[in-house]
Amino acid sequence: MKLILLGAPGAGKGTVAKRLMAIDGSVQISTGDILRAAVKEGTDLGKKAKEYMDAGDLVPDDLIMGIMEERLQEDDCKAGFLLDGFPRTIPQAEALKGVMAKLGITLGGAINLDVPRDVILDRLTTRRTCVDCGAIYNVKSMPPKVEGVCDKCGGQVVQRDDETEEAISNRLDVYNEKTAPLVDFYDKEGLLFTVTSTSSDEVVDAVKQKLGL
Numbered sequence: 001m002k003l004i005l006l007g008a009p010g011a012g013k014g015t016v017a018k019r020l021m022a023i024d025g026s027v028q029i030s031t032g033d034i035l036r037a038a039v040k041e042g043t044d045l046g047k048k049a050k051e052y053m054d055a056g057d058l059v060p061d062d063l064i065m066g067i068m069e070e071r072l073q074e075d076d077c078k079a080g081f082l083l084d085g086f087p088r089t090i091p092q093a094e095a096l097k098g099v100m101a102k103l104g105i106t107l108g109g110a111i112n113l114d115v116p117r118d119v120i121l122d123r124l125t126t127r128r129t130c131v132d133c134g135a136i137y138n139v140k141s142m143p144p145k146v147e148g149v150c151d152k153c154g155g156q157v158v159q160r161d162d163e164t165e166e167a168i169s170n171r172l173d174v175y176n177e178k179t180a181p182l183v184d185f186y187d188k189e190g191l192l193f194t195v196t197s198t199s200s201d202e203v204v205d206a207v208k209q210k211l212g213l
């Protein structure tokens, strides 16, 4: 499948992407994960991106498009891809359209995860992430077996720098202003599929049904 996952921070894009990936071998491409890895490694990209990310602001479109144009040409994308956290602005969506046309890729759809704001806020403040492998935990509903230690790789499980209350509130504002307009954009392209469930299982089932899987 070749899909875009749309939705506010905390809507469950990553979780849904991972489950869809298991169905047909499509790869999850998370621009957030790519950027966090770059920050951790201290690459040029990471140095440029860090300040924006910590504040909960978007990284400039040209940096993101540079990453994604290359990423989409890697071999593993041939089996399909789930774009998680990209595109995030109308200029990114327009640019993606151009890149796909150039590479001869046809998009299957844009899945819009429509989750109420109170659910989102609760999820984001209780979310914890492994600094090494990116595994996601939740202090209330899914804590690691040993506090602060990743079940999967033993890495440190922490609150992300952009998961302070201030940065979260900014991320949601940025989402409403810059990213929410993509719902209309993909609706006009005839590619939009909105799912309102807050259960990732139900979302995955709805997507499978829609795609006839």
Ligand code: ADP
Pocket: 008, 009, 010, 031, 032, 033, 035, 052, 053, 054, 056, 057, 058, 059, 060, 061, 064, 084, 085, 086, 087, 088, 092, 162, 171
């Ligand atoms: P979430 O969806 O939970 O907000 P992500 O991991 O997708 O988190 O993104 C974290 C941060 O990385 C964003 O707040 C932003 O600074 C940056 N980022 C990720 N994807 C993009 C993108 N497509 N365009 C601009 N900035 C991005």
Ligand code: ZN
Pocket: 130, 131, 132, 133, 134, 135, 150, 151, 152, 153, 154, 155
């Ligand atoms: Zn880990």
